Amino acid sequence: MNETQRREQLKKIIEESEPISTGVALRYQGETKRVCVYRIPLDFLVYNKYNGRISSRVKAYERLNHELNSENDEDRELIEKLLWESKVERNRKTMEDLVENGQMRHGIVTADGVIIDGNRRASLLNRAYRERDKHKWSPVDVDKCRYFNAIILPQDAGPRDIQQLETTYQMGEDDKLDYNPIEKYLKVRDLTDVGFDIDEIAKMMNESTADIKKWQRTLVLMDEYLETLGYEDMYPMLDRVEDQFLSLSKGLKDWQDRSVLAKANWEYSDADIDDLKVIAFDYIRYEQEGKEFRRICKPGKEGSIFQDRLIWESFRDTHFETMDAIAEESVDEEIAHAHADIDVVDVLRARDSKWKSEISDSFKNNLKYSVRRLDDRMEDAKPKEILKKVRDLLKEIDTEQDSFLNDEGVATLVSEINRMTYRLKRELGQ
Structure with a gap:
């Protein structure tokens, strides 16, 4: 009909x-x-x-x-x-x-x-x-x-009447909790596209104007993330990472506005912020959650890696080295090779899963090490406490591994550590 x-x-x-x-x-x-x-x-x-x-x-x-x-x-x-x-x-x-x-x-x-x-x-x-x-x-x-x-x-x-009714009766009522989180971001954009302003949208959705503005800003970031991966309009790929995007959106805004400049020990540029966003996108794809993800990008009491220049540059360089070593098939190739009956979202999730298995150890270790360095720096740790941590880390080295015996870089680092400990002993008069 x-x-x-x-x-x-x-x-x-x-x-x-x-x-x-x-x-x-x-x-x-x-x-x-x-x-x-x-x-x-x-x-x-x-x-x-x-x-x-x-x-x-x-x-x-x-x-x-x-x-x-x-x-x-x-x-x-x-x-x-x-x-x-x-x-x-x-x-x-x-x-x-x-x-x-x-x-x-x-x-x-x-x-x-x-x-x-x-x-x-x-x-x-x-x-x-x-x-x-x-x-x-x-x-x-x-x-x-x-x-x-x-x-x-x-x-x-008309379209405005229909959008208003749909929003009021679906997403403005108690059962809106049944909806996938990403749907509210798309609804805000649909309402904006037919001419509703922030206050009208907030009233229809029974939300604050501050939340509506936050969702608008965050959806722009979500779209950029999907475009970066070649996943344009594949919004189901955002199902499990809403909190990470909210944290990143707020963090980027703060760094860009220079409203948290006092928390940083360096004069970062817009290019540095772009690097931060790219790396955060990779950790979102990795599905790094909660506190650990916020330590990358969001200024706060616990501190962000980005606020310390030396720690950030080491973290950034290690990250990009890891990413440069990874080779992936293009999105189009992945889809072309997949069975016709498989949902494309499942194909892309399998692609992400394979990528995560390849970068997992490097991502985890790089973040853990950088956060530990930042904690030490922020706590202004006493020399004795730092030396204990260094001692404990040295004890963990497995000298039986081939990589310890055959990697020239290991020998170079050992010599450098030896020189540093010799200098410390001289400072102590030993």
């Missing part, structure tokens, strides 16, 4: 059918209206492909395949699959409840049949009816699953 046919069918329902509810409150175009809820055959409706639950997955699919069309049967099935996989266990329970008790919460649809609020419930109703024989549900119980109870918006509802 095309857009014109759906519009005619919904118009007919309004004109000829008895509503199942009247006087239902709807905040629309700046005022609260009292409207009706109608029983609509699901065949008259199509999904909103950019629904807040699956927007990131849809954008990733469209980036590498084709633009989804909700009227196309194959694309409709893909949208249903993404909605189902967004919360499988909860969806299964909700589907069973819909069969047993019916639809308890109405949705909202446009005049031409696009579902604005209720995509998940509509998909579960469709699924329940299709799978009625599999679950051995009685015809009486499952017959109601052919219909969707919803408010039908006026013909004059």
Whole structure:
């Protein structure tokens, strides 16, 4: 059924059918209206492909395949699959409840049949009816699953009205916690694109204006990260690293504004900040978490490696040496070599996993060593404490390893340490 046919069918329902509810409150175009809820055959409706639950997955699919069309049967099935996989266990329970008790919460649809609020419930109703024989549900119980109870918006509802309703009824309510974290960043951008300002977006999403500004700034960084890796629009690749981006965004802003200049012992340049961002991107890909990640980039009480020039330059140079030694297939090559049935997100995650296994030891050791140096520097450790740590580290060296005996660099370092200890002994008068 095309857009014109759906519009005619919904118009007919309004004109000829008895509503199942009247006087239902709807905040629309700046005022609260009292409207009706109608029983609509699901065949008259199509999904909103950019629904807040699956927007990131849809954008990733469209980036590498084709633009989804909700009227196309194959694309409709893909949208249903993404909605189902967004919360499988909860969806299964909700589907069973819909069969047993019916639809308890109405949705909202446009005049031409696009579902604005209720995509998940509509998909579960469709699924329940299709799978009625599999679950051995009685015809009486499952017959109601052919219909969707919803408010039908006026013909004059434009993109701004639709975005506002979708946001208010989905991401401005308690169940917004069910949404993937990245979806709120994309929603803020969608709302900005249709002309809403910061204050309006904050009100719709029931968030502070400070958070909305933070999300806007952070999404710019997320997009830059994806572009750097060749993962443009592959937003599911950000599923597990929101906190790292928030820390990096705040840290970069502070360093760029020079608002924390007193914490640094050097006059860093914008090029140095760019190096910091590149290295932080690599540690985000590595999925370095929490406190350890913040020690790279975020000024604070615990200190950032970036604030100390000597420690930072050593950390930076070691990092880039590690990265220069790694050779990866391009993203296009990885995708081309993958089986056609494998989700591209899984292909990219496997690519990242392989990369992490190659750089893990170097990343871990470089960060650990640099943080330890920074802690020593910040604590202004006493000579005795530093010497104890050096002694303990020397004890850990395995002199049986071939690398100890055959690496010329080891001999050079031993000679340098010997000279340093000789100088210290002279200072002590020994």
